[in-house]
Amino acid sequence: MSRFSQANSVGLVTPQVYRFDQPLTLASGRDLPAYDLMVETYGELNATASNAVLICHALSGHHHAAGWHSADDAKPGWWDAYIGPGKAIDTQKFFVVALNNIGGCHGSTGPTSINPETGKIWGGDFPTLRVRDWVATQARLADRLGIAQWAAVVGGSLGGMQAMRWTLEYPDRVRHCVAVASALKLSAQNIAFNETARQAILGDPDFVAGHYAEQGRLPVKGLSVARMIGHITYLSDDGMGQKFGRELRSGSFDQGIDEPVEFQIESYLRYQGKSFSKVFDANTYILMTHALDYFDLAREYNHDPAQAFRRALCNFLVVSFTTDWRFAPARSREIVNALMRADKNVTYAEVESPYGHDAFLVGNQPRYENLFASYMQGIAV
Amino acid sequence: MSRFSQANSVGLVTPQVYRFDQPLTLASGRDLPAYDLMVETYGELNATASNAVLICHALSGHHHAAGWHSADDAKPGWWDAYIGPGKAIDTQKFFVVALNNIGGCHGSTGPTSINPETGKIWGGDFPTLRVRDWVATQARLADRLGIAQWAAVVGGSLGGMQAMRWTLEYPDRVRHCVAVASALKLSAQNIAFNETARQAILGDPDFVAGHYAEQGRLPVKGLSVARMIGHITYLSDDGMGQKFGRELRSGSFDQGIDEPVEFQIESYLRYQGKSFSKVFDANTYILMTHALDYFDLAREYNHDPAQAFRRALCNFLVVSFTTDWRFAPARSREIVNALMRADKNVTYAEVESPYGHDAFLVGNQPRYENLFASYMQGIAV
Numbered sequence: 001m002s003r004f005s006q007a008n009s010v011g012l013v014t015p016q017v018y019r020f021d022q023p024l025t026l027a028s029g030r031d032l033p034a035y036d037l038m039v040e041t042y043g044e045l046n047a048t049a050s051n052a053v054l055i056c057h058a059l060s061g062h063h064h065a066a067g068w069h070s071a072d073d074a075k076p077g078w079w080d081a082y083i084g085p086g087k088a089i090d091t092q093k094f095f096v097v098a099l100n101n102i103g104g105c106h107g108s109t110g111p112t113s114i115n116p117e118t119g120k121i122w123g124g125d126f127p128t129l130r131v132r133d134w135v136a137t138q139a140r141l142a143d144r145l146g147i148a149q150w151a152a153v154v155g156g157s158l159g160g161m162q163a164m165r166w167t168l169e170y171p172d173r174v175r176h177c178v179a180v181a182s183a184l185k186l187s188a189q190n191i192a193f194n195e196t197a198r199q200a201i202l203g204d205p206d207f208v209a210g211h212y213a214e215q216g217r218l219p220v221k222g223l224s225v226a227r228m229i230g231h232i233t234y235l236s237d238d239g240m241g242q243k244f245g246r247e248l249r250s251g252s253f254d255q256g257i258d259e260p261v262e263f264q265i266e267s268y269l270r271y272q273g274k275s276f277s278k279v280f281d282a283n284t285y286i287l288m289t290h291a292l293d294y295f296d297l298a299r300e301y302n303h304d305p306a307q308a309f310r311r312a313l314c315n316f317l318v319v320s321f322t323t324d325w326r327f328a329p330a331r332s333r334e335i336v337n338a339l340m341r342a343d344k345n346v347t348y349a350e351v352e353s354p355y356g357h358d359a360f361l362v363g364n365q366p367r368y369e370n371l372f373a374s375y376m377q378g379i380a381v
Numbered sequence: 382m383s384r385f386s387q388a389n390s391v392g393l394v395t396p397q398v399y400r401f402d403q404p405l406t407l408a409s410g411r412d413l414p415a416y417d418l419m420v421e422t423y424g425e426l427n428a429t430a431s432n433a434v435l436i437c438h439a440l441s442g443h444h445h446a447a448g449w450h451s452a453d454d455a456k457p458g459w460w461d462a463y464i465g466p467g468k469a470i471d472t473q474k475f476f477v478v479a480l481n482n483i484g485g486c487h488g489s490t491g492p493t494s495i496n497p498e499t500g501k502i503w504g505g506d507f508p509t510l511r512v513r514d515w516v517a518t519q520a521r522l523a524d525r526l527g528i529a530q531w532a533a534v535v536g537g538s539l540g541g542m543q544a545m546r547w548t549l550e551y552p553d554r555v556r557h558c559v560a561v562a563s564a565l566k567l568s569a570q571n572i573a574f575n576e577t578a579r580q581a582i583l584g585d586p587d588f589v590a591g592h593y594a595e596q597g598r599l600p601v602k603g604l605s606v607a608r609m610i611g612h613i614t615y616l617s618d619d620g621m622g623q624k625f626g627r628e629l630r631s632g633s634f635d636q637g638i639d640e641p642v643e644f645q646i647e648s649y650l651r652y653q654g655k656s657f658s659k660v661f662d663a664n665t666y667i668l669m670t671h672a673l674d675y676f677d678l679a680r681e682y683n684h685d686p687a688q689a690f691r692r693a694l695c696n697f698l699v700v701s702f703t704t705d706w707r708f709a710p711a712r713s714r715e716i717v718n719a720l721m722r723a724d725k726n727v728t729y730a731e732v733e734s735p736y737g738h739d740a741f742l743v744g745n746q747p748r749y750e751n752l753f754a755s756y757m758q759g760i761a762v
Binding site: 185186187188189191192193195196199200203204205221222224225228229231232235237240241243244245246253261263265266269270273293294296299325 | 566567568569570572573574576577580581584585586602603605606609610612613616618621622624625626627634642644646647650651654674675677680706
């Protein structure tokens with residue numbers, strides 16, 4: 001039996017492009033004349049369309065959340081550990097919708113697309129986006145799919161921010177909001193890391209102010225450093241220590257050798273950075289990190305997140321991970337406190353995990369799986 | 382009264398170059414044929430030369446630890462808060478020696494110096510250094526100054542590593558070792574941050590494999606990103622939040638504007654990065670971070686730091702800061718535990734401070750000042 005015909009896999013999946021020709025006025029005031037969304041769905045929409053779950057992706061995510069595109073795939077979708085028959089988001093019960101957000105680089109309209117007004121690649125001219133713009137496009141996608149109300153909107157990290165924004169923008173279209181390893185807004189330190197990553201990209205001469213694609217160039221080095229920064233901050237100090245320690249990949253500490261030794265963590269990070277820089281778009285990276293930085297759930301609500309959440313009509317699951325220092329448990333507790341002050345139903349779990357911020361993606365974590373599954377099982381459809 | 386004639390300032394100071402013509406065999410096996418050390422001293426050496434204190438600098442430090450070079454200086458030496466008449470390291474009692482380490486870029490022989498064998502700037506060909514090489518040059522400096530034994534060897538961060546190495550290499554030449562915000566060795570995460578900073582420098586086309594100076598170039602962008610990474614990790618999350626929060630420097634969150642907003646933390650970091658990249662040498666940065674990464678106090682002692690410290694003959698003061706996550710209190714406790722297992726006298730303090738790793742440099746911290754001063758006052762000279 002091949003891996004994608006396993007009982008708990010959604011199996012082979014085929015993404016689909018949805019074209020939206022009605023212009024969208026963005027939060028920035030600019031109009032996006034038309035756009036494509038690249039979408040995958042798993043499971044079956046029921047007759048009353050009451051079993052739909054929206055998956056919102058994080059910084060480097062996309063529409064391919066579960067299953068396999070072909071027998072040759074090295075890996076399944078990015079959240080395959082939690083989406084499938086019998087998994088936390090059970091596709092025997094739910095109709096699951098995952099999309100690549102606009103501004104992305106996996107098939108939806110973004111900086112690598114052609115700007116219809118100029119006939120050229122958007123590149124660095126693609127409009128600035130905010131989380132609410134993604135929510136708006138997701139709402140239109142729901143309309144197209146005949147989904148009046150989501151059983152749940154679910155996301156980790158930046159995806160959790162989209163899920164929370166949904167509850168304010170379309171309160172009557174969400175029954176449950178699941179925000180994993182997320183925050184009401186970034187801290188100065190988080191913004192600082194994002195800004196450093198952006199400076200690494202902007203400083204690469206192959207970035208050419210965002211117009212590298214037209215010139216057949218690629219800011220590999222800058223994006224690679226950006227990814228390295230991200231990668232360190234998504235892992236925990238201890239987790240990294242356990243995985244790599246101070247083991248050498250090559251070289252030796254013996255005296256008498258003037259070659260720099262190379263720690264495993266160094267070659268690992270360089271490899272991760274380089275691989276990423278070849279498959280991910282630098283303008284998308286800049287755009288996504290800016291959206292993260294700008295997000296501030298309570299900005300238009302007198303900076304009071306409880307006041308913001310009073311608009312919400314749904315129930316909430318909030319999850320954090322003990323070793324996540326980029327979106328620390330304290331950030332999730334701020335969400336929970338605001339929800340409680342707003343008299344909302346909220347379930348909160350702080351999960352023991354060695355995986356840092358990445359924990360929300362990592363499988364084989366029974367406590368996380370069980371509480372996630374148990375919450376999703378309790379959703380009436 | 383001008384600021385440098387204040388009673389608690391060492392006042393105007395003049396650095397002095399010491400030339401060493403005897404070749405030094407480095408830990409790497411290579412010989413450094415000759416070298417200069419740029420040195421400052423404060424206070425007076427007593428008749429028995431029993432009151433000398435050596436200050437070891439950290440990654441971006443140098444010989445100018447206290448006082449002023451001229452009336453126009455914007456800032457005094459980097460540890461002026463702790464060195465001077467009546468200060469923690471009291472120059473009325475101690476003769477204080479501060480130097481720029483070899484490999485540095487502040488007057489001592491380093492990558493910006495001329496390689497006598499080629500007549501060209503060393504640049505990227507300057508030999509790899511380890512902490513013990515600095516200790517060896519510092520011992521020769523002590524010989525030159527007529528100091529058979531230091532009353533204390535003192536340092537923060539990488540400087541603390543030098544102070545600890547002194548106690549193993551020259552146990553009978555140190556009476557007290559003060560290691561502030563230091564560690565027995567770096568964690569994988571620390572190495573990862575250093576490697577990312579190095580990749581930012583190496584990826585800058587103006588780095589030219591370390592030979593930028595010969596070509597009149599300067600890897601400003603790469604070094605700037607490296608410094609930004611360092612800067613974030615030397616501050617605490619909370620401290621950064623208190624100092625900058627999410628305040629905007631320019632722009633507005635109002636809808637209808639497609640200009641990216643700019644947070645204060647962003648412009649601050651860019652400014653810090655850019656300023657640093659113009660005054661600090663990129664090859665030195667690489668060399669210093671490698672020395673940090675390689676340092677492992679117990680490597681030659683069966684990886685048992687207690688076994689290593691059994692060689693030491695001095696007393697120890699170890700200090701850590703609560704919000705320092707780059708050299709966390711847990712790392713200092715490892716030092717203390719090893720010293721106790723080795724039956725050494727050690728005083729340990731974990732100081733409450735909002736300043737992260739930078740705390741060891743920051744003045745106006747009464748608890749730190751008091752315990753530091755009190756320990757130094759107890760040293761017999």
